[in-house]
Amino acid sequence: MQNIKGPDDLQRNVLDEELCTGCGACTNLCPYIDMVKANAIIIEPCGLSKGRCYNFCPRSYIDVPSLDKSIFGSYREDIAIGSNIYVMKARAKDEEIRSAAQYGGVVSALIIHALQTGKIDAAVLATSSDGVNPKPTIARSKKEVLECVGSKYIVSPTVSKVLDAIKGEMGKIGVVCTPCQMTAIRKMQDSPFETGEEKISLGIGLFCTWCFSPDTYEYIRSLVGSANILKTDIPPPPANIFVIQTDERRVEVPLDEIRKFIMPSCAVCFDMTNEFSDISVGTVEGEEDWNTVIVRTRNGERFLKSAKEAAIIETKPLEKEKFNHLCEASLNRKKRALKEIDGRKITYLTIRDEERSKIISWNGGI
Amino acid sequence: MHVEIDEPGRKVLLMGNEAIARGAIEAGVDFCSGYPGNPASEILETLAGVAKKLDFLTEWSVNEIVALEAAGAAACAGLRAMTVMKNMGVDVCSDFLMTVNMSGTKGGFVLISGDDPAVHSSNSELDTRNYARFADIPLLEPATTQEAKDMTKWAFDLSEELGVLCMVRTVTRLSHSSGLVSLGPITREERSAEFAPLLGTWTSGSGDYTCMFHDALHGKLKTAQEKFEESQFNWYTGKEDAEFIIITSGTGWLYSAEAVKLLGLKDEVGILKLGTTWPLPEKLIAKHLKHAKEVLFVEEIDPFLEQNVKVLAAELAADIGPIKFYGKKSNHIRSEFGAGVGELDVDTVMRGLTETMNVTYIPRDQDYAEKAEKLVGSYAPNRSMAFCAGCPHRASFWAIKRALKWDGRDGIVTGDIGCYSMAQLPTGFMVLKSMHCMGAGIGTATRFGNLKRYGLDKPVIAVSGDSTFYHACIPALINARWNKSNLLYVILDNKTTAMTGNQPHPGIGIDALGEPSPVTPIEDVCKGIGVEVRKCDPFDIDEATQNLYEMLQTEGVKVIIFSRECALTEAQKRKKKPRVYVDQDKCIGDECGCMRFCTRVLNCPGNIWDYTKGKAKIDEVVCNGCGLCAKLCPAGAIIVEEVV
Amino acid sequence: MIGDDPLNIIITGVGGQGNVVASRIIASAAVNEGLYVSVGEIYGASQRGGAVTSYVRLSGEMQYGPIIPRGMAHIIIGFEPIESLRAIGNFGSKKTRAIINPRPIYPVDVLSGTLEYPPVEEVLKAIKELVYGVQVIEATELAKKAGDAVMQNIVMVGCVVGSGLIPIEIETTKEIIKESFAKERVEANLKAFKSGVGEIKGRKAV
Missing domain, CATH: 3.30.70.20 (Alpha-Beta Plaits)
Structure with missing residues (x-):
């Protein structure tokens, strides 16, 4: 409880430091905080010294050992990708899903399965009416889920929608979100405040290296004009490009060109593989129609098993080399984040000392 | 209504403003115009209420100068015309005032000005008596509701006789107080209007002609002065050769009389009560200065009599000998805020008397006073003004506050006069950061929003009400566009002139009589000027905020109309x-x-x-x-x- | 009846409580009783949550000014507890009699939490320390019974007229009430007035 502070601290420690991830965990709780262009804005201080805004925020503090303990029952053994039961490749069996999806369609397939089996009553996902600008939405059917397929690289306040869903009539809720958003949800579940967080029954986490700020939209528009954007994509390494596919043409932008739009808060992010999810899903190096899947919790494991038994997804082992590359990428991210955190004297992240020294001294290779 | 009782001699209870209206009725007024403003609003409301029955004309004008011009025209055409306004309204109409004084009038032409000592409902303690001296026009100051009626009636006669407009100055305490008034007969003289100025042209002239007219005006003032020497509104009470006299006007008279009575000074202090205060009845004053060795001035706001009588005393020094003068200059007549500030009352006059004469007065014993102060301090928390329950402004300013936070550039909000001025207070989240005269919000925003050259680069929001929009904002809006300013102008359209008691305006579709009249939509005016206009209901608070935010992100002059009826008028319906x-x-x-x-x-x-x-x-x-x-x-x- | 001349009455409350109507009724009734009457009112703040104070001065001799001197109020009719205390603080004395509706209307400063509204009993106790006597009248409740809480002002007028403290007859006041309201509102207001009269008649004079 000593970590729980209020909106003044949120302002000082997070917002003033440009650490807001735009996740939306502090909005939709009260009338004092609004989310504008992926930045939380405190309209008026509520005057309380302890509040959910600070408590849920993924950049106010993350006590990794304590979260690990409450989610997984024990502290992580794998310092590269966090607690996990197993890692594999998977893809949706449903052709319809796969053809719609950006990669293996695992996320969509699992969510549809969860809805159809009653594992959840509703899922909070990111959708986009124009292929670029995402906004969170609540899906209750296969049709609604399929409207949300495709990667979004601009941040959207998914957690605020989760809070909306909790307030609504829905019983059990599933979420698909980025690591910072998942962290907020886990902090909510771990919090002494009662927000209705017990409704969240399934957390599917997306791998994430960084997100773009909402200003990116203007930039993309400046590149493609008013053309209808079908999808955007960052193909797996070593492509190193950002792709905008319109119904007229394909525009490729060097990644370095668009990096300036990365959310400042991503620089301190320690978590690429969504370490607090039930199941994490990402791309597979060099394979466009498969996903990497990390099963982390028993809840995730049971659910994935049922999906496999129902022939919703098919799986394959992930090649050792590819697994190593994934771990290296993740460690790289952690090392960079720690350097940034230490350099800026930001104190939000608590990890074990031995883990810290291992990461700091890591020099490539697994 | 008491004002329409046609029983000469009957005594009825009238509010000061009703008494003024009754005076105009007894004078056979043909036309009355005005712009709402406390403390004068009820005068025209009262007249409009009987205008149909008594068959004369009234109008709420869009502002005070138009009102004075309208009344001037009616008077020029030979009718009896009156204009009513609050103190700051005289500022607005002063341009016309300073010329129509010279072009003169045929019909009785009366300007009623309501001053607001202690600023009960205003934002200035402007003493408009100075305008009478400034403009060389006769000035009357009623002391009681009876005089409010009688002087207004007489002002028409005087104006007609002199051929110049006359000013009657009331104050909030008189306008909003009620007293017994002995009614006179209601006269309805059928006059016909014609455009036939005495010199063929109705003008203040130019060059030598103006100088001639100006000189003629001074001549009229001289005649006024002669009449004032005999006026029934000036009198002296008390010991004939009192060495200590009070010179007072307006409400100061009743306070002085009561103070003298309470202090038991009736046999020592004389009171010269003046009702005609510009030009001064010099002979009458001289007569009493002659026996006085000490003079205390008691008057509302400025030391107007005080200064003018002192000038007279200097001229008469050889005859009247040395006199000690007390009043505002000497700090003997002062409010809790200081001299020349705030409002008079009996206690203020009593303090002035005890400090200048050898008397003591203790209203309550010290123990009681201290105890009372302590208990009030401990058990009676302050009560600030606030937007009414249901007021749309509360929503509007919450939206503005949010939008500015969203924008994050620490934007500036300028405003002006109306209920929404209270947005300077916590009730409006202290969003409003400036307030001066009508229209000053958009006027000042025009340049606040155009000072990038000197490093001021913040978004600027100007707010005004709907009635204020018509009154004073249109030229500023045009100016803003013309001079390429960047500002967002928020018009708080609550379909009424709320601050002053819900009078109509040109956007509502009714006139002063409550009869249908053509509407001039705010939206059309703004569009006609060529600026982007959006409209929304401030109670749709997210939409309102979003609109504000979006408009703050673009350059140029933009207007958003927050449209929602005043909670008070809505509740009445x-x-x-x-x-x-x-x-x-x-x-x-x-x-x-x-x-x-x-x-x-x-x-x-x-x-x-x-x-x-x-x-x-x-x-x-x-x-x-x-x-x-x-x-x-x-x-x-x-x-x-x-x-x- | 109090024999003072002028008889100084203060009606105090908050904007929207019907001060002006109440002072008008008392003043008009006094006119019909053949008295000199002056009423001082400031209502710029009347609709805006501010305090509103009316001064009513009755005299058999002459027309007085609209403002009551400090410490010279004989009767204070308070529509709201803290406003009553404030008025007594300025205009009260050990001779003052107060008739008070104890129902608070909270200032916005209190609602915002900036200031605290003391318990009503403590306010009434403070008032009692400063005046000759206090009648506490649940006027809002009586007005509700008569049909509408807003008529608390008329209940209070009923109390002051019924108390016999002022030289105004009940019947005279009733006539004025009949003239003062739209036809459909007259009956309810008379009912409110009567309930005020009845309430005070049942009490021991203070």
Whole structure:
């Protein structure tokens, strides 16, 4: 409880430091905080010294050992990708899903399965009416889920929608979100405040290296004009490009060109593989129609098993080399984040000392 | 209505403003114009209420200069015409005033000016008597409701006789006080209007002609002065050769008389009460200065009599000998704020007398006074002004506050005069950062929004009301566009002139009589000027905020109209107000997620806080049923039920 | 009846409570009783949650000014507890009699939490320390019974007229009430007035 502070601290420690991830965990709780262009804005201080805004925020503090303990029952053994039961490749069996999806369609397939089996009553996902600008939405059917397929690289306040869903009539809720958003949800579940967080029954986490700020939209528009954007994509390494596919043409932008739009808060992010999810899903190096899947919790494991038994997804082992590359990428991210955190004297992240020294001294290779 | 009783000699209770209206009726007024403004608003309202029956004309004008011009025209055409306005209205009409004084009048032409000592409902303690001296026009100052009627009536005669407009100065305390008035006969003389100025042209001339007219005006003033020497509105009471006299005018007279009585100084102090205060009745004053060795001036706001009488005394020094003068200059007549500031009362005059004469007066014994002060200090918390329950401005300023926070550039909000001026206070979240005269919000915003060259680069929002828009904002809006300013102009359109008691304006479709009249939509005017215009209901608070925010992101001059009827006029129209209550189970109270938002921040007087339960409540007597709090309650705990 | 001349009455409350109507009724009734009457009113703040104070001065001899000197109020009719105390603080004395509706109307400063509203009993106790006597009248409740809480002002007028403290007859006041309201509102207002009269008649004079 000593970590729980209020909106003044949120302002000082997070917002003033440009650490807001735009996740939306502090909005939709009260009338004092609004989310504008992926930045939380405190309209008026509520005057309380302890509040959910600070408590849920993924950049106010993350006590990794304590979260690990409450989610997984024990502290992580794998310092590269966090607690996990197993890692594999998977893809949706449903052709319809796969053809719609950006990669293996695992996320969509699992969510549809969860809805159809009653594992959840509703899922909070990111959708986009124009292929670029995402906004969170609540899906209750296969049709609604399929409207949300495709990667979004601009941040959207998914957690605020989760809070909306909790307030609504829905019983059990599933979420698909980025690591910072998942962290907020886990902090909510771990919090002494009662927000209705017990409704969240399934957390599917997306791998994430960084997100773009909402200003990116203007930039993309400046590149493609008013053309209808079908999808955007960052193909797996070593492509190193950002792709905008319109119904007229394909525009490729060097990644370095668009990096300036990365959310400042991503620089301190320690978590690429969504370490607090039930199941994490990402791309597979060099394979466009498969996903990497990390099963982390028993809840995730049971659910994935049922999906496999129902022939919703098919799986394959992930090649050792590819697994190593994934771990290296993740460690790289952690090392960079720690350097940034230490350099800026930001104190939000608590990890074990031995883990810290291992990461700091890591020099490539697994 | 008492004002229309046609029983000469009957005594009725009239408010000062009604008495002025009655005076105009007894004078056979043919036309009255004005712009609403406290403390003068009820004069025209009263006249409009009987105008049809008595068959004369009235108009609410869009501003005071138009009002004075309209009345000037009617008077020029030979009719009896009057214009009513508050103190600052005289500033607005002064341009015409300073020329129509010279071009003269045929019919009786009377300007009623309502000053507001202590600023009960204003933002200036302007003493408009200075305008009478400035403009060389006769000035009358009623002391009682009876005089308010009688002087107004006489002002028409005087104006006609002299051929110049006359000014009657009232103050809030007289305008809004009631007293017994002995009625005179109602006369309805049938006059016909014609455009036939005495010199063929109705003009203040130019060059030598202006100088000639100006000189003629001085001649008229001389005649006025002669008449004033004999006026029944000036008198002296007390010992004939008193060495200590009070010279007073207006409400100061009654306070002086009561103070002298309470202090038991009737046999020592004489009171020279003046009703005609410009030009001064010099002979009458000289007569009493002759026996006085000490003079105390008692008058509202400026030391107007004080200075003018001192000049006269200097001229007469050889005859009258040395006199000690007390008043505002000497700091003997002062309010809690100082001399020449605030309002007079009996206690102020008594203090002036005790400090200048060898008398003591203790209103209450020291112990009692101290105890009273202590108890009030401990048990009577201050009561600030606030937007009414249900007021749309509360929503508008919450939206503005949010949009500025969203924008994040620390934008500036300028404003002017109206209920919305209270947005300087916590009731409007202290959003408003400037207030001066009508129209000054958009006028000043024009340059605040165009000072990038010198490093001021912040978004600027100007606010004004709807009535203020017509009154004074249109030229500024055109200027802003012409001079390429960057500003967002928010027009708080509550379909009325709310601050002054809900008078109509050109956007509503009714006139002073309440009869249908053509509408001039604000939106059309702005579009005609060529600026981007959006319109929304401030109670749709997210939409309102979003619109403001979007418009702040673009350059140029933009207008947003927040359209929602004033809670007071809206409540008058509907039959039943909805029942609003708080679901005690849902109310979060002072915990995270709300922290008493409805009472602590939204601060509507209809939302109260039950300290024993730690939950919100609705004060059903105060609540107007608007439902804004229900929209903003994060827990959905406030329920609005339509009552059938 | 109090024999003072002028008889100084203060009606105090908050904007929207019907001060002006109440002072007008008392003043008009006094006119019909053949008295000199002056009423001082400031209502710029009347609709805006501010305090509103009316001065009513009755005299058999002459027309007085509209403002009551400090410490010279004989009767204070308070529609709201803290406003009553404030008025007594300025205009009261050990001779003052007060008739008070104890129902608070909270200032916005209190609602916002900036200031605290003391318990009503403590306010009434403070008032009692400063005046000759106090009658506490649940006027809002009586007005509700008569049909509408807003008529508390008329209940209070009923109390002051019924108390016999002022030289105004009940019947005279009733006539004025009949003239003062739209036809459909007259009956309810008379009912409110009568309930005020009845309430005070049942009490021991203070």
